[in-house]
Amino acid sequence: xxxxxxxxxxxxxxxxxxxxxxxxxxxxxxxxxxxxxxxxxxxxxxxxxxxxxxxxxxxxxxxxxxxxxxxxxxxxxxxxxxxxxxxxxxxxx
Numbered sequence: 422x423x424x425x426x427x428x429x430x431x432x433x434x435x436x437x438x439x440x441x442x443x444x445x446x447x448x449x450x451x452x453x454x455x456x457x458x459x460x461x462x463x464x465x466x467x468x469x470x471x472x473x474x475x476x477x478x479x480x481x482x483x484x485x486x487x488x489x490x491x492x493x494x495x496x497x498x499x500x501x502x503x504x505x506x507x508x509x510x511x512x513x514x
Contacts, residue, residue, distance in 0.1 A: 475483070
C-alpha cells in the first residue's frame with residue numbers, strides 16, 4: 422500500500438488554523454532573525470564562535486542547556502522502553 426499523501430496526513434492532525442498560524446509565524450520570525458543576523462556574521466568561524474565575544478558564564482549556560490536537551494531526548498526514549506518492559510512483565514504475571 423502506498424504511503425498516504427501529505428494532505429491526508431495533515432488532515433489527521435488536531436491542528437487548527439490558529440495552530441498553523443503559530444507555526445508559520447515562528448518560521449517567518451526565525452527566517453527574519455537569520456537574515457538580520459547575517460549582517461554581523463563575517464564567516465563560519467565567526468558564527469560558530471560567536472565572534473569570540475561570549476563570556477564564560479554564557480558559554481557554560483549554553484553548554485548546560487545543550488546537555489540538558491540531549492538528556493531529555495535520550496532519557497525519554499530510555500524511560501519509554503523501561504515502562505514498556507515493565508508493562509510486559511505485568512502482563513506475563
